[in-house]
Amino acid sequence: MADDFSKAVDDGLRLSKRIYFGKDRSVTPPKPPTMEKSSSASFLPASPMVYAVISDPGIVDNPDMPSYQPHVHGRCDPPALIPLQMSGISLEVQCYLDTAFVTMKGSWRVHCVMGSRSCDCRVAIPMGEQGSVLGVEVDISRKSYCTQLATAEDNKDYDRGARVQDLGFLKPHIFTLIIPQVDGGTNLSIKVSWSQKLLYDEDQFSLIVPFSFLEYVTPAGKKISKKEKILLNVNPGTGTEVLCKTSSHPLKELERRVGQLAYSYEQEVLKWSTIDFTFSYSVPSDSLLGGFLLQSPSMHDADQREMFCIYLFPGNPQKQKVFRREVVFVVDISGSMRGKPLEDMKSALYMAFSKLDPEDSFNIIAFNGETYLFSSTMMPATKEAVDNVNEWIGINFVAGGGTNISQPLDQAIEMLSGARSSLPLIFLFTDGSVEDERHICDVMKRKLSNRESLCPRIHTFGIGYHCNHYFLRTLSALGRGSYDAAFDPDLIKTRVQRLFSKASSSILANLSLDTLEDDLDLEVFPSRIPDLLLDSPLVLSGRYQGSFPENIKAKAVLPDMSNFCLNLKAQKTKDIPLDKISAKQQIEILTAQAWFSEDKELEAKVAKMSIQTGFVSEYTCMALLESDKTAEQKGVSPKTDPKKGVDSKGPKRIVLRNLGLGFGNVTATIDNVSPCAEETKGPEAAEIFVKAASNCCGKLCNHCCCMCCIQCCSKINDRCAIVLTQLCSALACFGCFECCAEICCGGQDGR
Incomplete structure (x- = not known):
């Protein structure tokens, strides 16, 4: 999917050369990167982007300054993507404990489509570490x-005409959404909210927000205002001093204030930012730092129990000691791991062994x-x-066969049964799902x-989309361990090394x-509290009824x-x-529990929590609500027809699809399908017809377009052209006669 997207952007940039901006050099559009030298990865969005989806290249033109354009024959299949020019961008970031909430607002213009025509617009939002989209407004x-989350039951009476590619993740961190039929020359104002985790290393929290824009999104013309704006608030929740370290x-x-920082950045720019927005800060402490926060629920909260959040920060890493380790690696080498996944896994294991102490x-x-x-x-x-184990890996890591997780896990547990003065660790790496999970x-x-x-x-x-990630979460929770995944094959090596x-x-x-x-x-x-790690703060959350003590x-x-004991003091906060901070963690844990116990009440609880907080889940679908401003201004009251699922006088709800990972694919595991293979759904009948019609000439003429057929016909002599014309006319006449005989003369039977 990512490669197809990059190819579509490449095609779009080539197609954008048709746009005429006038003779004045001050309005000459910025040059796109050299196509021959740029890789497909360079066309993936590194910042919030909006693209015009172009199926008909004939509609590409400047909506303000129409120009003579040579007629284009054929269609773009798949559609080309032309990056829209951006006229303003702002970020608002709130950092709490180990989580950041980001709100991005931007404005773009459909500068590449005739004013009398329209096209779909594709929004692409890259997010930071463990990003989770919370909502989009256009x-x-x-x-x-x-966008709106609802259960499948709530959405069953609404329009499901959206295509699969209308919404989803281009990469695990890049969320995309299609806005239908936007007129040429229209300005789009877009607001997107998401959450992401703060990175933690060497007693510092680091925030990285994608904010690197390519030159071709800069509006043509020096007189057009271009403003960047950033608002940042930091509150780690400790109530102690916070020190700013670095900023991009x-x-x-x-x-x-004590425990809080606030910063802003606002500037008129000639060029958009070419670097991501980064900010790091520390909560200085020579020793372990911990406490807990108490808060009452809001009136709209479905769960009216009191809330709490317990945090433990490792403190100065120079003064902390780590456990001696006994490690067993349990590695999947089934047939589906063949190629890059297994090679990257081998490289990551070589690095892990090099970091072990004697x-x-x-x-x-x-x-x-x-x-x-x-x-x-x-x-x-x-x-x-x-050295011996590295040599053994090189000889024995040959992909092939099926997947049996139970037996190697049992063996790993038995090997570590004698651990007394060291911490026993099991690392399970798999790309498959099995029936006895x-x-x-x-x-x-x-x-x-x-x-x-x-x-x-x-x-x-977990590697790829075929393994049951909630099975892996359940295992790690039972063993007080950690869970991680690589859905992109390029991330296997780095994420395995980071987990270890x-x-x-x-x-x-x-x-x-x-x-x-x-x-x-x-x-x-x-419920089973994990260990406190030197490279990661520990945050626990939950609900309670009764009297919570002032100290625990x-x-x-x-x-x-x-033995170790740390006194934690309570702090009430509003x-x-x-x-919101605990929602993602709780949804993931409860979903794993619901899968394990097959509890429908837990599934309903997760769905309710997902809808209330905006975090996606396995039990909710995302829908796109379309409102007509003209009808709202006239004061027309909405009336929904549940049979059609369309409200002609109020918001129209288009059910998109579930954004969850699912619960594994045993069939794909048995068939040894590659772990990072993309699962695609077959096109509907209408899409098949459109593609067949647009590709008919391509299949007949070695994938050539209609323009190639015209050029070929222009080279034949006049007599052949006359014969072909007469033949086509005769066939058309026979078709007309048959039609008349069927409809006009045979009407008695058909009525």
Whole structure:
């Protein structure tokens, strides 16, 4: 899909050469990048973008200054994408704890389509780390659009005429949406909201928001105002000092209070920003920093229980020690891993072994339908052992066979049964889904709950779209571990390395909360508290009924196996939206629980939470609401016809589709389909007809367009042309006679 998108943008930039901006050099459009030297990846959006979707190249022209254009024969199939010129962009970012909420507002103009014609416009929004879209609003001259989440039951009576490509993710971090039929010369005002995670490293939080614009979105003409605006608020929730470290743009300080920062940036520019907006800050602390926030729900909250959020920050990394490790890698080498996925996995494992300390121990299990052990016992991570395992991987990592996850997991648990003074870690990497996943979770739950001291931590990693990511989440939750995934094959190596680095940096294990009242009805997410990692803050959330104490104690085990206790103080807050901060985590955990328990009430709870907070889920679909401004201005009251699903006098709801990952594809796993293969749905009958009609000449003339046929016919002599003309006329006459005989003369039968 990404390659097709890049090709469409490449075609669109070539097509945009038809647009005439006048003789004045000041209005000469900026030159697109050299096509021969630019890779397809360079055409993927690195910032918020809007594209004109061009099927008919004949409509491409300047709407303000029509020019003579040679007639174009044929159609663009697939449609070309012409980047629209942008006249304004602003960001508003709110940073709380480990989460950032971003609101982007921008304005674009359909500068490339005749004023009398219209086209679809495709909105593309790149988001930051673990981005989750919360809503889109589009305002044009006569209509406005907004997205809305609803359950499949709520949407069943509405229009489902949207195409599959109207909405979705071009890449895991790039959300796209199509706005239908926008007139040439129209200005679009777009507002998009999303959430993303802050990166954490070396006691610093870092924010990265895509804000790098290519030259060809700059409006033609020096007199057109171009303004960039950024508003940033930081509130880590600790109530302690916050220090600004770095910033990519010249920010002006608006406010500085204990625990809060506010900055702004606003400037008229000749060129749009060519770098992403980055900002880093720290909450300085020599030791571990922790506390908890309390907040009452709003009147509109479906869950009227009180909210809480507990946070633990690692503090100064120079003063923290990490656990000694016993690591078992469980790696899928089934047939679907053939090629780049397996090669990148091998490279990531080589890097992981190089980061083990000599006092650590390790082993590796490769599996498909069978299991392959490097060693029958755990091996110390000496240089000789690391060299041996690297050689073993090169020989034994040959993709082939099916997928059997249960047996290698059982073997990994048994290998780590003797761990006493070190932290046992299991890393499971797979691209497939199997039929006995719930049974595997039941077995792991029983085995891990029977362990004393430090039970094995299970860290899971899913590759592609065919594995059941909620099965992997459930496993990691049962084993107090982490979960990560790579849906893009280019990200496998980097994300595997990051997971290993993060999961190997535990500084507190077996965390528990003490001194809670017996009459306190408490729901904690996650219920089995993960370890505190040096490279990641720990944030727990939940709801409660009863009296929450002013102080609670967090107890844990240190790397030297001694006990640790930290006193956490309560802080009541109204400035931090705890329900929004915790929503994504809670939806993902509850969805995994609903899958595992097959609980319909939990599914309904997730759907309700998704609709209330705006975070997508497996049990909600996204719809596009279209409102007619003209009707609203005239005061026409909306009346919806549930049979048609269309409100001609009020908002029209177009059901797009579910944006969830699904619960795995066992069939694709059995068939060894590549993990990152894109799942596409077959076109509808109308789309097949249009494509067949537009491609008929291409199939007859070695994929040539109608223009090629015309050029070919122009080269034949006059006598042949006359004969062909007479033949076509005769065939047309026979068709007319048949039509008349069927309709006019045969009407008695058909009536």
